[in-house]
Amino acid sequence: MGIPVVLLHALGSTAATWNGFAARFDGTRRVLAVDLPGHGDGARPERYSLDLMADEVLAFLDTQGISRVDLVGHSMGGRVAVLIAQREPALVRRLVIEDTPPPPDLPKEPLAPVTEPAEPLPFDWRLIEPIMTELRSPDPGWWARLGAITARTLLVSGGPTSHVPVDALARVSRAIADCELVVIEDAGHRVHSTKPDEFWKVAGPFLEGS
Template sequence: MGSMTPEIRHGKVSLGDMTIAFREIGVPRGVPVVLLHAWGSTAGTWDDFAARMAARVRHVLALDLRGHGDSTWTGTYSLASMRDDVLGFLDHRGIDRVDLVGHSMGGAVAVLVAQRQPGRVRRLVVEDTPPPPETPPGEAIAPMAEPATPLPFDWRSFEPIITEMRTPDPGWWECLKAIRASTLLISGGPSSHVSPGALARMSGIIGDCRLVTVGEAGHRVHSLKLEEFWSVTAPFLCAEH
């Protein structure tokens, strides 16, 4: 795409005491694509994918979730608070409907958004997001030590978020039935720590859902296997119907 690649614009939205930073590319038109990163990452992880989407004449917004990048580091964290941040951001921008893409923790947040406001999400892409386990893990989460050098995220988010994602929640599975968006689940295959079997179970509960495996991608599918990720998601997100 070279010099024809649209410029990435940076912005912030204030939601009371919370500030959400975002990266934006493409001309606002139609249904935007909203991208949510994994724990410990930032919106910048989506730059290459976002540029490709913008070249397909899509408007793309990638968010720094709370505690990450240039969004507020609150010191208290939950997936539900991140869900509410995303919904608050959409309200502030006057966005009624979105195509939502989330990786790992971002995928968990995206699922909660699609459950809370089913009519707001047209298409949903969930990249290698682990659903809650059937039984508690055999060992407790080891606290993350305060880093010696600055990180692009709040290290204090580690314990609450990882603990929440590893805590069994039978009600979570039932709530999947509330999702009305056309949904694409992407598995990184056997080299990922996320169970393909658990993702298959998810795909069987969500009404309109397809599961695709990107072989030997591991957990970071869009980062390490961008061409394969693109070949799966572009037709899904850019279909006219």
């Protein structure tokens, strides 16, 4: 069945967001959608970070005996996928990053204090502050480490209706050695959900390439 495809969801989502995309492989590939820590059936650690999420994915791949993988990540899941491709370049053959904001050049306004919500959330509310703070903080090292990625990479933008600027993704594409940027107009941030056919049209053949 070839190299497994591993799917990583956005903050506040779960592995189930990929059900429709995974079904399109129609059994031709081993497809694994992962609940990241704090989401779905994922672990509930004492402290959260993107590095911890990458560690958990790498540990999962090890338990599955997977030594080569295609990674697909949306938003926060895309940041986790990039970390894995930076840290373990030989592991990742193909990398698909869906509308994932890179670290900003300047610090963003601090988040308002996050308190436990009155109603339960479908994810651990304690992850909001550390993960959002990390996503909104400058990280020059992240940009520098993009050069370590050896996987063929596809960046998918949701166009101007997304909060992630296309020019920010263009900057990422220039920093990765083998990278293509595709803009799916009027898709917004959740490209694989709002424009599933268009997303598959670009991601499917890319993942099937040799």
